[in-house]
Amino acid sequence: MFSPLIKELIESLRCLPGVGPKSAQKMALYLLERDSQGADRLAQSLRSALDKVGRCSQCRTLTEDHLCPICADEERNRSRLCIVETPADVIAIESTKQFDGLYFVLLGHLSPIDGIGPEELGLDRLETITQQQGVEEVIIATNSTVEGEATSHYIAQLLKPQGIEVSRIAQGVPMGGELEYVDGNTLALALEGRKKL
Amino acid sequence: MFSPLIKELIESLRCLPGVGPKSAQKMALYLLERDSQGADRLAQSLRSALDKVGRCSQCRTLTEDHLCPICADEERNRSRLCIVETPADVIAIESTKQFDGLYFVLLGHLSPIDGIGPEELGLDRLETITQQQGVEEVIIATNSTVEGEATSHYIAQLLKPQGIEVSRIAQGVPMGGELEYVDGNTLALALEGRKKL
Numbered sequence: 001m002f003s004p005l006i007k008e009l010i011e012s013l014r015c016l017p018g019v020g021p022k023s024a025q026k027m028a029l030y031l032l033e034r035d036s037q038g039a040d041r042l043a044q045s046l047r048s049a050l051d052k053v054g055r056c057s058q059c060r061t062l063t064e065d066h067l068c069p070i071c072a073d074e075e076r077n078r079s080r081l082c083i084v085e086t087p088a089d090v091i092a093i094e095s096t097k098q099f100d101g102l103y104f105v106l107l108g109h110l111s112p113i114d115g116i117g118p119e120e121l122g123l124d125r126l127e128t129i130t131q132q133q134g135v136e137e138v139i140i141a142t143n144s145t146v147e148g149e150a151t152s153h154y155i156a157q158l159l160k161p162q163g164i165e166v167s168r169i170a171q172g173v174p175m176g177g178e179l180e181y182v183d184g185n186t187l188a189l190a191l192e193g194r195k196k197l
Numbered sequence: 198m199f200s201p202l203i204k205e206l207i208e209s210l211r212c213l214p215g216v217g218p219k220s221a222q223k224m225a226l227y228l229l230e231r232d233s234q235g236a237d238r239l240a241q242s243l244r245s246a247l248d249k250v251g252r253c254s255q256c257r258t259l260t261e262d263h264l265c266p267i268c269a270d271e272e273r274n275r276s277r278l279c280i281v282e283t284p285a286d287v288i289a290i291e292s293t294k295q296f297d298g299l300y301f302v303l304l305g306h307l308s309p310i311d312g313i314g315p316e317e318l319g320l321d322r323l324e325t326i327t328q329q330q331g332v333e334e335v336i337i338a339t340n341s342t343v344e345g346e347a348t349s350h351y352i353a354q355l356l357k358p359q360g361i362e363v364s365r366i367a368q369g370v371p372m373g374g375e376l377e378y379v380d381g382n383t384l385a386l387a388l389e390g391r392k393k394l
Contacts, residue, residue, distance in 0.1 A: 002260075009243065012243075015236065016213075016227075018224075040247055042213075044209075045202070049228075050229075053229055063199075086230065107230065
């Protein structure tokens, strides 16, 4: 019922996460009927982001500059480094305003079955950074998943011999969590990691 | 926390209907981190749709060709015409497989306050089509809103003098609707439009 170009637009909108066939159709018709300016801007910004965005040479997050805004910020504490899996995790931690150091973005986690080893995560680069730049403390904030834990363990073994203080973010009951509804594994971690009052 | 090009991409993704700041951020990072091929395809298809998609010269729906696939289809019954507000409404009616005629897409409804009058809806073109092409029956399927009703009324007045059979799609209780939960206005329309058994 649609002409080929409109069909192709609907199909290609489906690459967006969370967009199914119905939403893609709605989006395509909306853009063509009512917001061709917005569509034009989107096409342009996609094109320039694709052409120019690469990795920060320091922390490996996404940026079109040599250094990302955080690595370029002279005010940040360069002796502390937080290791995360993705650029979105950087945003999540920044939103807490509790960390003033720099980041290192793995862009994934160790997953031998997918061919993702230490090199793909830039761990050789991480070692160089910690050695050369006098990093004193490393906080590992990979996800609380099996792969995230394995990655965390591997990185800890890698950095400890350098005499760096390595820690892992706490695991336990989330804020507002009612014990009745918290799963058993989380509760076990919360008990194990109890703090003296 | 994001570099300018990534910020611009996030901002421009927000032109999509139903996409807020959080989803836009998720989409942008997803495209850049994991699906640059999909993003490239999206940028290309947006560009070509914007450059080439216009209106069907017959029914005014969106298409890049002179005639849309439905108007070009020789099998359709050219004596029946269904009038709808948007291309999405064409899809909705086509999905019922109950209509074999052609469509006429208003691309809106009468709304003097927004400067949308009969000309903007192509009603002069509609008159020409019905006169020249021997249309015998017109079904008005504008939305069941105040504006849709007003538009329907206007079109009926316009076409009746031509001796065309003009009808309006039925209004009433939707399939599976329980009377207890159907609003009063709908129920009033259902009573008024009762059919003899």
